Amino acid sequence: MSFSLSTHHENLQAFLNDRAPHQPEFHQAVEEVMADIKPIIDQSEPYKKANVFERLVEPERVISFQVAWQNDAGAVEVNRGYRVQFNGAIGAYKGGLRFHPTVNPSVLKFLAFEQTFKNALTGLPMGGAKGGSDFDPTGRSDAEIMRFCTAFMQELHRHIGPDIDVPAGDINVGAREIGYLFGAYRRIQGKFEGILTGKGEAFAGSAMRTEATGYGVMYFLSDMLKSHDDSIDGKTIIISGAGNVATYAAEKAVALGAKVISLSDSSGFVYDADGLTQEKIDWVRAHKAKAGASLAAYVDAFGGKWAKGETPWSLKADIAAPCATQNELGKQDAKTLAKNGIKAVIEGANMPTTADAKKVLSDKDILFAPGKAANAGGVAVSGLEISQNRQRQSSGPDEVDNALQNIMSDIHASCVAEGQKDGKVDYAKGANIAGFRKVADAMVAQGVG
Ligand code: GLU
16 A cells, blocks of 8 residues: 655555554554545545644653552552553644553554544544553552552643543543542542543543443444344344443343353453353352452353363354454454354454454454444443533533434444445445545644744
8 A cells, every 4th residue: 555655665664664663553453544535635636735644643642650559568569551542633742552562652543543533433522542550450459550540640640631632541440440530630630620531420420421332332333233224133142342342332232132151351251051041140240349359150150161262253143243352363263253144243342353363254254343332332421421510510411322323323324434345345344434524624624844
């Protein structure tokens, strides 16, 4: 793919190798988006003149900082904290915080880049950002989590604000961590303001924010199947992950009449041929909230099979919903799913499907819903939380759930409108183009300094 670059680089790969060396996840995310939007840029004089391509792949700001904190033994540990403020053309920066040993500039740049398009797709005025730390919370005490969050906010507070950047949760950052982070900000700044979303409902959080990402995934799947004269009812679904996204996706899928036969964590996956129930899902949530708990204990509680160290893609089902983490579904997995007759793959996590795997799925005409569209429900309800905070009021769960369903339907419609390809819908292309247009138009209109 050759771009009319202002630099000497011959193609996108050479450009990325030079401008963002050793950042494979970031390259992967950019290459995937650029394949779809290059023709749009090439046909637009304003986009070319404003050099939207080079500006879109360069974060507006990357903040890296030291987080020094004291563990329970009294020793001082040092982690690295980050905030990548990628693109603020359509609104204040917005995106989650992730605490995981795999967090590094490449991962956060890919996530913030994806977030820029995802946030644009929601139709709400939010720019794209992401942040977090290489801190591993596994097995840490509650007091250690609190001290870490406080130390993290000691630096982050100077870079965020209701009109600047409003972070939220992501992997290993849930209601508890958001509470500690919010408390730290309030003590440091002496202000109660909407600088984080995913807050507890007792302190200006929105109803349904916890459920939103997982529910939204199933609303999107429902729309996608409906537009193919099909429905979720009666479908067998493989879900990976056991966190917020996975468990609420499972809950909504079961409520819509599907049979969910798996969940997974970093230690393996559970296969439950009878299907998950609300009781089993509630148990998983309570169990996983305990420090260092493995999903293996599921089979002691409910039966089923535990596959240590494996991923669930070998199971036979109608739908696969990867809801764990990036690049968890590879080429071989996609081949196995295809062989077993999978009808659709819907991404609950961010970029869980590798580029090779996506190619296998598209060659076999398997429906594919990209994360930036399918999992946008979380950040969409975050956007509603920001509005509620601005107006100092709160909406009830039904109102938020209705708004979420409408937003997911609008995102689905945008994907269909922009994703036409050979008489079919390419959802990834549709999501990339629809998100891109909004951001690029705002960039052109705002000029450069
Ligand atoms: N981390 C979530 C995501 O990947 C939510 C971000 C937010 O609510 O700001 O979209």
